[in-house]
Amino acid sequence: MFTHDRKRRLGVSITALAVGAALALTGCSAGGGGDAGSSDGASDANLAITFLPKNLGNPYFDTSNAGGEEAIKEFGGTYAEVGPAEASPTSQVTFIQTAAQQGVGGLVVSANDPEAICDALNEARDAGVKVVTFDSDTNPDCRDLFINQATAEGIAKSQVDLIAEQIGDAGQVAILSASANATNQNAWIELMKTDLADNHPNIELVETVYGDDDDQTSFDKTAALLQTYPDLKGIISPTTVGISAAARYLSTSEYKGKVALTGLGTPNQMREYVKDGTVTAFALWNPADLGYLAAYATKALIEGDITGKEGDTFDAGKLGEYEVGADSVVLLGDPYVFNADNIDDFDF
Structure with a gap:
């Protein structure tokens, strides 16, 4: 899907938006993460890792979880994906409980609510499951590590800068978000x-x-918005x-x-709208890299190469x-702006 160099440009090296810190990406473990047998006891590590997105059937999470599956296959673990049909605050609880009962080694979660799943996550951790959040965090005391796609400041600034440029820095705008409880959206x-x-x-x-995060609801x-605000000049939608x-x-x-x-979208979703002139430009990181990193970070936790404390390092392979x-936050990279000039360079 991407060459290594292009992934690095998308996930880490883009500086136009000046988000700042480089974000942690996942890849084949060659150093701190190691191969499956690189550290004492690693060959006996429970590398059964389950991904739990906000909801199934969401193209963004289809892409991010595919990145996780790719990584898990590389290091010889066992991949699974479970999740609710709809993204509601408590809809992930039963999936967390079931994963813990099944004895998985790691759980990678994009939280629909920062509080609602905390008890279930901590019960899983008490049972020995390593919990990594990605995309949307819980409260820090409910997980071992958070894989953050970008700094909140950088994501917010990129979207404001884009809409300001497109409407001449004047006029009415509205925001079309995901759920009212989504941690990342609200930040x-x-x-x-x-x-x-x-x-x-x-x-x-x-x-x-x-x-x-429902297509028809968002459409409606x-x-x-357009009926209520006839003078509306722009919409920001920070959700794919x-x-x-x-x-x-x-x-x-x-x-x-x-x-x-x-707002935030994937090239494959937005290509036709960029080409027909509906959309001028939008932003995103590479969600496949985000899932890829989350899987390798989970591996590093399971094998004891990191504990999640500040200063821990691990190798993300490619x-x-x-x-x-x-x-306990690992950063992936700066957002990247997609437009008619570059959108065909990407396939995700």
Whole structure:
């Protein structure tokens, strides 16, 4: 899907948005993570790792979890994916409990709520399961490690900068988010509000609505926004389901080319809308790298190569070596801006 160099450019080396820290990526373990037998007892490690996304059938998580599966096959573990059909705060609890009862070695979770699954996760940890969150975190005391796709500040700034450029830094905008409880979405939105207030006085944020990471709900919320705010100039959707649903609505409406849309999406979802002029530019990291890193980080925890403390390092194979930061967070990389000039260079 990607060459090594292109992955590095997408996940780590892009500096145009100045997010800052390099984010930890996963790959074939060649150093701190090691091969399956690189450390004492590693050959006996329980490398059965289950991925639990916010919901199944979400293209973003299809891609990220495929990256996790790729990594797990490389180091000889056992991959599984489970999850709810809909992304609600408590919908992941039973899957966590079942995974723990089945005796998996690691659980990789994108949390629908920072609190609602904490008891279940800590019960799993008490049973010996290593818990890694990715994409959307829980409270830090509910997991061993968080694989963060980018700094919240960098993600927020990239989206504000894109919409400001596209609407001439003036006019009404709205935000179409995922669920109201999503940890990452809410952090980005608060930072976007601050950035807009501090640096874009002529842009008015009129409303934030929630599509619950459901295509039809997001589609309907887009229609409602445009009916409610006839002077709306732009929409920011920091969720792959939301941005593609909004683009689908705009592409066949009178608002195509008049209302700007940006946010976080995958090239394969957004290609037709970029090429037909519905969308000028949007951003994302490589979700396959995110899942890939999460799997290798989980392996390193299971084998005892890292504990999750600040300063721990592990090798992410083809993606290089990475360091655990404060609060047991590993950073993947800067967001990358996709547009008509480069979108065909990527396939995910």
